[in-house]
Amino acid sequence: MTNHWIDLKNSDCILVMGSNAAANHPISMKWVQRARDKGGILISVDPRFTQTAARADIYAPLRSGTDIAFLGGMIKYILDNNKYFKDYVVNYTNATFLLGDKFKFEDGLFAGYDPKTKKYDKSLWALKKDEKGVPERDMTMENPRCVLQLLKQHYSRYTLEKVSEITGTPKEDLVKVYEAYAATGVKDKAGTIMYAMGWTQHTVGVQNIRAMCLVQLLLGNMGIAGGGVNALRGESNVQGSTDQALLFHILPGYLRTPTVNLANLESYLKVVTPKSVDPKSVNWWQNAPKYVVSLLKSFWGEKATKENQFGYGWLPKLDIGQNCSWLNLFDAMYAGKIKGFFAWGQNPACSGANANKVRQALGKLDWLVNVNIFDNETGSFWKAPGADPKKIKTEVFMLPCAASVEKEGSISNSGRWAQWRYKAVDAPGQAKPDGDIVVELMNKIRDLYKKGGKFPEPILSLKWDYVDQKGHFDAHKVAKEVNGYFLKDVKIGDKEYKKGELVPAFPLLQADGSTSCGNWIYCQSYNQQGNNMARRKKDDPTGLGLYSQWAWAWPVNRRIIYNRAAVDLDGNPWNPARPLLKWAEGKWVGDVPDGPAPPMSDPKAGKYPFIMKPDGVASIFGPGLADGPFPEHYEPLECPVPKNIMSGQFVNPTIKIFTGEMDKHLTCDPRFPFVGTTYRVTEHWQTGIMTRWQSWLIEAHPQMFVEISEELAQLRGIKNGEKVKVSSARGEVECVAIVTTRFRPFKMGELTVHQVGMPWCFGWMVPKDGGESANLLTPNVGDPNTMIPESKAFMVNITKA
């Protein structure tokens, strides 16, 4: 979230699209309701009439996988009707920037596409710069090569007729949504988006969100109270897990993982440190070397020296182009290239797309360690229905771990609030907190390396002192390490800091090895003032619900990021009724500002608002993604239509398609004529590991089901409550049919398309007649930027069981 949960109450128009917040983030509706109590409008756009739709002022159906068409139509509506917030767009975005001569877009492809590699040469998308290297701009936005004009041109194709034919949304519903949402493109209105996996799990997942970013920038909704782009995280600490880099492509604090070609620290720092020659641009990432060196000092302590490049050589490096995300890992596992696997707090046998392939892959391992609070379909994959334990060689170790209330530590919510939790009870039996399991594991690994082994230095040089006197994992020690220390006495400005003191906040981190920091964005979370994450004060001086002294938010306790865009050029709030920030008597009042510099109009010291961007403004034209600088509609890999009516490019041209025996995909195949999608229910958590054993929850949602329209039920002779079989190119699942008016056939031009939906919270293990995982059906194809699988749009058949 750029904003946070409570901030939803400040919105005038809340679009819920790509999520079903009422069912899956129930508490969010408390704040949505507060907004509605003040006259705010709630819009639900979803293939199915959901619990969120039931509460919405406006509901519009759309076929799964067509969100860019829907939002592209909204962008066109905003531009055609001059609904955009002009002062904001001109000053705070790159709408005025000019494109180089090589950029073009033709029939679904941007300039620079290489069909052999399925990649773009993004240098052709470069912005035009003057001889000093400053981007060229046309503040009138009339130049045909300026971003706004190119944007207009790009979305001129997204007419109501075409959008309706692609999405299946009736034209009048499109207009209703566009009108209501575009009305927030004025100074004193805020519109916000609540999205989740309904947007991300597509081959155009990232571009779905980019499309909404464009809408938010055009309407001036970024950085303001009640606005923003808000990802509703599906796990209570998934924000924390990405912050701390539980992903292959980043180090803690969103620093990129080095690649083999960046052989020394200098070459790495060069690529992670962007440059700007514009004096009005803060270009905050110019500080990257301080964060990198402090991180290395945190990893290797005194062993990280200037002479050995602070241990940079010990960091693992990716091969160029190597992608170690989920689908690739399981593909490699299936091919027998991975010998061992820790399934830690997860259940891939049910959560992985194309779960049949995942289950087969687990059988190719030598060993599997299943760390969880309950047994699950992953740890017991070898005794699943249809599996022959005699033929499976994988040795499985079950490690019981502590549940969330049985251990102490921080948890970072969707709104970036790191909240400290105390331990309520001891874990039962031999179950241990994850931290203790990690400590014991690493101690053992270090002992083994002491006896020999290749390249022992990174393991044995590690700073490894995170236990208490009894040898148990100490969450406070880790949290302090994450915050960072001064490693020697230093004087910064006129202030002196002693060796061993915690660093107050990341502006004081250094690139010379005099500070350590396990994650620069968390610097300030636990400093000399104490554990800021444990704060519980309820003061709310702005009345906007920032609660700045409740827990702590990254970065530097800023509750709404990009908040320098909440004010005009002179520092006055766009909306005086919701003053997130105000420049008064030479300083900022309100939220922690995105940098202390005076407002932009200050001729000497004024700065652009989007300090994390090298150019200081937000990117309407975004040349960084794999699949294009503007979002473009492509069909899902499996879709019900014979062609993409927007262009000659049927599917996203940059996706990786796996071609093995288990990687089947069928599009427009008469055997699988219906669109399928997956979702969650309130009562079950993820694959249901924690909830299917819970009698009250399984009582409320006991069995795998599929929701289908009355029309489809009639077509297939299916009655409500009957057992049916849902199948795809990859598998089949038995379900109870819920025949409902809440799914309706989509009328798309001449075509009628039916869609069905299933939850993915079930699995064979428990309860007895609960049913199987919907992921036996989903395709293992991913977004080209993130490789998240397209679990939200695929093709199925449905027959009586």
Added chain:
Amino acid sequence: MSEGYSILVDTSKCTACRGCQIACKQWNGLPGTATKNVGSFENPQDLSYQTYKIVRFSDGKNGDGKAYWNFFSEQCRHCLSPGCMAAAENDEIVQDEKTGAVLYTPATKKLDFKATLEGCPYNIPRQDPKTKQMFKCTLCFERITNGMIPACVKSCPTGAMQFGERDKILEMAKKRVEELKKKFPKAQAINPDDVRVIYLVTDDPKKYWKYAAGK
């Protein structure tokens, strides 16, 4: 008797998260019963001596062809003049003077279940087939007499359920109905003068649950 407490169930704010249904089971120490999906989100299928509260799900099409999905968190209404008490003779069913809660004592096992059930306009009382004792929502009597609000109300994330002194709840209901009427002409409070658990609906009560407004 019209003092005491009341609960307001504003269905226009309910998201069917079923926090109330689960909280009721938890506070009352009631077991999860074996259920099957019979073609609806609604489960268990009915109230029972082990289930005092169920969220009823009702979907369909409005006159304009658009879908609706109504949620109705069903429980005992704690009537001001409880019909179920008509069958009682010796305090098998009591109405607490201070709170207004209608409470079934273990002595309900002596009562004629059929008559008790028939006396209830909302089809609420249920009987343990073994002990013959009757059960239903207690208005969380032990909570509300110890400074706490009912478990279901406590669990409600959206403020759809409110608990308080009856006159204040009545006032809140009246105000909310007026607000809702601007958008939903059929908005109403169901039998507010007769019951302590007052439901607000924005459409025909029958489109929520067949016994929403009584049998």
